[in-house]
Amino acid sequence: MFRMxxxxxxxxxxxxxxxxxxxxxxxxxAGVLKALAHxxxxxxxxxxxxxxEGCACDFPAAVGKTQATVSHHLKQLVEAGIxxxxxxxxxxxxxxxxxxxxxICSMIC
Amino acid sequence: MFRMxxxxxxxxxxxxxxxxxxxxxxxxxAGVLKALAHxxxxxxxxxxxxxxEGCACDFPAAVGKTQATVSHHLKQLVEAGIxxxxxxxxxxxxxxxxxxxxxICSMIC
DNA sequence: CCGTCATTTCGATCGTCATCAATACGATAA
DNA sequence: TTATCGTATTGATGACGATCGAAATGACGG
Numbered sequence: 292m293f294r295m296x297x298x299x300x301x302x303x304x305x306x307x308x309x310x311x312x313x314x315x316x317x318x319x320x321a322g323v324l325k326a327l328a329h330x331x332x333x334x335x336x337x338x339x340x341x342x343x344e345g346c347a348c349d350f351p352a353a354v355g356k357t358q359a360t361v362s363h364h365l366k367q368l369v370e371a372g373i374x375x376x377x378x379x380x381x382x383x384x385x386x387x388x389x390x391x392x393x394x395i396c397s398m399i400c
Numbered sequence: 401m402f403r404m405x406x407x408x409x410x411x412x413x414x415x416x417x418x419x420x421x422x423x424x425x426x427x428x429x430a431g432v433l434k435a436l437a438h439x440x441x442x443x444x445x446x447x448x449x450x451x452x453e454g455c456a457c458d459f460p461a462a463v464g465k466t467q468a469t470v471s472h473h474l475k476q477l478v479e480a481g482i483x484x485x486x487x488x489x490x491x492x493x494x495x496x497x498x499x500x501x502x503x504i505c506s507m508i509c
Numbered sequence: 510c511c512g513t514c515a516t517t518t519c520g521a522t523c524g525t526c527a528t529c530a531a532t533a534c535g536a537t538a539a
Numbered sequence: 540t541t542a543t544c545g546t547a548t549t550g551a552t553g554a555c556g557a558t559c560g561a562a563a564t565g566a567c568g569g
Binding site: 307308309310311312317318320321322324325327328329330333334336337340341387389392393395396399400 | 449
Binding site: 510511512513514515516517518519520521522523524525526527528529530531532533534535536537538539 | 540541542543544545546547548549550551552553554555556557558559560561562563564565566567568569
């Protein structure tokens with residue numbers, strides 16, 4: 292029912308409800324959350340995170356969008372630091388940056 | 401440097417990177433994150449959360465937006481379940497729903 | 510070097526969002 | 540009830556985001 296989690300402290304000590312959030316930190320956090328706040332992008336993160344990694348070639352069918360649209364969403368996730376991209380031959384593979392997600396959580400809670 | 405956190409499990413056991421996220425849960429999470437993913441709304445949550453509570457009358461000056469714009473943002477936060485509204489005489493007071501924030505975190509990490 | 514295949518970028522369109530002034534609503538005090 | 544003050548809603552406008560088809564880029568294999 293409960294579990295214990297060890298987590299690194301937020302290096303900037305900025306936290307949404309217990310310490311003042313700087314202008315810059317607010318903008319940064321808003322940007323990352325915006326990248327995450329879309330059903331298709333959440334689904335991509337979910338697929339990749341659950342499987343450990345994922346090939347871009349499989350995503351259009353998985354999320355029901357064109358390849359161009361998927362590429363657009365992947366770019367946003369990479370730019371937000373949530374996904375990491377790796378080229379393997381012709382194919383682009385993606386992984387979730389778990390530390391980045393943990394960092395986001397540590398700023399919210 | 402590290403700290404231990406006891407946390408309630410996500411009642412739906414849906415978690416972004418370790419279990420399949422349902423269509424509905426994805427839409428729901430995207431909606432809440434969208435409500436949070438704006439600099440002005442983050443600042444409102446930060447102000448209210450840090451102080452414990454806050455009066456709507458103080459926010460326009462605090463965030464540098466008109467009363468109408470602030471009211472619009474507050475509504476979104478309330479509808480997302482992040483803020484709770486309470487009428488005290490003429491004034492509207494707001495509090496952060498910490499459990500709701502924890503719930504969001506538990507779905508991300 | 511070509512040709513092919515995977516992926517990204519471009520350009521256009523359409524819908525949604527942020528913002529504010531003006532107005533309406535709601536609560537209190539006179 | 541009426542006046543007043545705080546807050547919410549409306550309506551309009553400009554900015555931004557999602558989407559896709561088409562064209563460009565990049566990575567192989569021959």
